[in-house]
Amino acid sequence: MSQTAAGIAAGVLAREIGAGARLIRWLEEGDPRGRDALATIYPHTGQAHLIGITGPPGAGKSTLTNALISEQRKRGRRVGVIAVDPSSPFSGGAVLGDRVRMQTHALDTGVFIRSMGTRGQLGGLSRATFDAILVQDAMGYDVVIVETVGVGQDELDIVSLAHSTVIVSVPGLGDEVQAIKAGLLEAGDLFVVNKADREGADALTRQLELMLHLREQTRPSDWTPPLVHTTALTGQGVATLTDELDRHLAMLKASGGFAACLKERNRHMFESLLQEQAARQILAAALAEPSAAQLISAVEQGDIDPYSAAAQLVGCISLKFS
Amino acid sequence: MTAFANRRLRVLLAKLGMDTHTIGVTVIAHALRDAGFEVIFTGLKQTAEMVANTAVQEDVDVIGVSSLSAAHMKHLPKLAEFLRQKGAGDKLLIAGGVVPLEDIAQLERAGVQKIFTMGTETKVIVDYLQTWWAAKLAAEQSGG
Incomplete structure (x- = not known):
């Protein structure tokens, strides 16, 4: 190669x-x-239908993704998957096990699955993930699915900037709706009650319906998020979910939402790159100031408060961007 | 090199055929994670071609096969062959588990570069991979 x-x-x-x-x-x-x-x-990107899948650990996201791949393949589409799993904050290493549930597609040349660790770099996760999406998009995959545990701002960015954001929940986690974090409820375009054959599915459905109704009251929109019941392990309900995803895509394309979503994602990538590069250069310039070492030790000793010290140091930086 | 601040060893751990013993591979996965490596697990009952495809999709540096079912002579040469076929012959293929000493030479000829036999401490495997990785990075740097 x-x-x-x-x-x-x-x-x-x-x-x-x-x-x-x-x-x-x-x-x-x-x-x-x-x-x-x-x-x-x-120039070859911007075509794929980007689907974000998120939900609490154990909700069945990987199994659902696996079933979605099968259904999308039945409909003749090529599928890319980015499966994000947390890295250890201690060693930086990771055990990425999402694709264990998707190996039935390992011999299918129309499917490309890539695992990613969160690696813990500042703002880096969403950038690395969006980069991977761009690559699969340019490779002509009709559908790109990003699967992640929706914890933290970066992961929320990833799923909420997808064309279609799918929030997966399951009965039996205790206060079920608590498990759907505030940001996710707002970001969801489609809601799934997975393991719908289990006890508690009805109660969870009622709670979700109530939450979605309240959301509709405060933020009315033309799209009413569907609530789909699935049993991902058997594939039950996955065709319905795919129908709803197709309907959402058609709505986005007709309303201009598809292009708007892409625009927002491009802008997000640009801003986070700008932020990262600017922060790195400014930090380097600040630490190169003659007074920096003295200020740092003064802060450590408690001789000066961190707010005043930071303001002082920023005040004497002279920036020269190369 | 600051440009490569995020360079990290990626390892695919695989179980081939009907071998369903998972404790060994789980212990190894955790040891490699704690050493700072990114570990991807295939799950059980994989064919050689599935593992080779996965290694390509994940662009791992290392493929480690755990073999406890005595089918290593059947699966490992086939996996090495599939990796070469799919342009992934430059990846490090290693194996561990129940492998009789007299099989090792033949497996090495087939393209398995290192075999860890029963009772190997995880530290030995981590050290081996760290040394291999450091050498690979050094070769990359000097080769440009």
């Missing part, structure tokens, strides 16, 4: 999974070749 940016970009556009996987890795690791290849493939 070619190891140049041009070679990998050509491979991505020729829909070679190996090239796509390598480019995702470069982008995730900050390899400069990744940026060059991304610039080449970028």
Whole structure:
């Protein structure tokens, strides 16, 4: 396999999974070749239907994703999947096990599944994930599914900036609706009660209906989020969910929402890159100031409060961006 | 190199065929995670081709096969062959579990680069991978 940016970009556009996987890795690791290849493939992005799937641990997101892949394949679509799992905050390592539930598709050349660890870099998760989505999009996958536990701002950004955001819940977690964090309830375009054959599914459904009704009262919209019951393990309800996803996509395309969503995602990526690069340069400039060391030790000693110290240091930075 | 601040070893752990013993592979997965590696697990009952496809999709550096069902001579050479076929012959293929010493030479000829036999401490495997990874990174840097 070619190891140049041009070679990998050509491979991505020729829909070679190996090239796509390598480019995702470069982008995730900050390899400069990744940026060059991304610039080449970028004009070929913007076509895929991006579906975000989130919900509490144990809700059955991976199993549901697996069933969704099967249904989308039945409908003749090629499917990309980005499965995000948490990295250990202690070692930085991770055990990524989402794809265990999806290995039935390992021999299907129309399916490309990529696991990602959250790695804990500042603002880096959403960027790395959006990069991976761009790669699969450029490879011509009709549908790209991002699956993640919706905890933290980064992960919320990822799912809420998808075209169709699916919130999965299950009966039996105690206060069921508590498990759906405030931001997620607002972000959801489709709601799923998975493991719907289990006891408590009816009670969960009633609670969700109430919450969605309240949401409708405060934030009226043209789209009423459907509530779908599934048993992902058997595939029960997954065709209905896919119908609803198709209906949502058709609505987005007719209303201009598809383009608007893409615009918002592009802007988000641009702003987070800007923030990251600007923060890095400003921080480096601040720490290079002669007074920095003295101020840091004064803060540590408690001789000056951190607010005043930060203001003082920022005041004497002279920025020269290269 | 600051440009590669996020460089991290990725390992695919796999179970082939009807081998359903999971304790060993679970212990290894946790040891590798604690060493700071990213571990992807295939789950059970994989064919050699499924594992090779997964290694390509995940762009791992290392494929580690746990074998406790005595079918290593059947699966491992086939996996090595599939990896070469799919352009992933440059990835490190290692194995561990119940492998008689007299099989090792033949497996090595087939492309399995290292075999850890029963009773190997996890630290030995972590050290081996860390050394291999450091050498790979050094080669990348000097090779440009």
